[in-house]
Amino acid sequence: MAVLPILTYPNPPLRQKSKRVRNVDGSVQRLIDDMVETMHYVQGVGLAAPQIGVLLRVIVIELPGEETLALVNPQIVKRSGERTVEEGCLCIPGYRGEIKRSVKVTAKGLDRQGREIRIKGEGLLAQALEHEIDHLNGVLYIDYLESMDKLYKVVVETETPEI
Ligand code: CO
Numbered sequence: 001m002a003v004l005p006i007l008t009y010p011n012p013p014l015r016q017k018s019k020r021v022r023n024v025d026g027s028v029q030r031l032i033d034d035m036v037e038t039m040h041y042v043q044g045v046g047l048a049a050p051q052i053g054v055l056l057r058v059i060v061i062e063l064p065g066e067e068t069l070a071l072v073n074p075q076i077v078k079r080s081g082e083r084t085v086e087e088g089c090l091c092i093p094g095y096r097g098e099i100k101r102s103v104k105v106t107a108k109g110l111d112r113q114g115r116e117i118r119i120k121g122e123g124l125l126a127q128a129l130e131h132e133i134d135h136l137n138g139v140l141y142i143d144y145l146e147s148m149d150k151l152y153k154v155v156v157e158t159e160t161p162e163i
Pocket residue numbers: 088089090091131135162163
């Protein structure tokens with residue numbers, strides 16, 4: 001396993017669409033393991049493969065005190081509600097912005113063993129699923145801001161985790 005460097009905005013791969021994974025083989029499992037180790041190292045709650053420059057549809061999420069979640073080829077199949085959240089991203093370190101996210105999200109995809117799974121998330125989990133799946137489409141949370149002036153710098157670490 002290895003901790004990999006995280007690309008920072010505006011690195012071009014962050015704006016590209018990632019490819020679907022054809023087989024959840026050993027190389028994909030190694031990628032997942034490296035992403036989990038990297039996420040732990042930077043104390044993020046989620047990471048998408050393009051953030052480390054790998055344009056494959058793979059995400060990992062780990063909410064504080066919860067189990068690690070890995071999803072290959074994730075897709076949101078249902079979303080409901082709307083709430084305003086403060087959001088940050090590991091690729092845009094030190095900044096936050098207020099955007100709208102769904103309250104509840106259902107996502108499906110494949111797990112580390114290639115089995116189909118369905119995840120129902122609420123609150124921070126729903127936010128992380130939307131944020132990481134956006135990364136696979138080259139979308140960043142700053143795209144939802146009215147303008148870049150709405151982005152603010154955080155000097156002291158806030159409670160808002162970066163994803
Ligand atoms: Co991010």
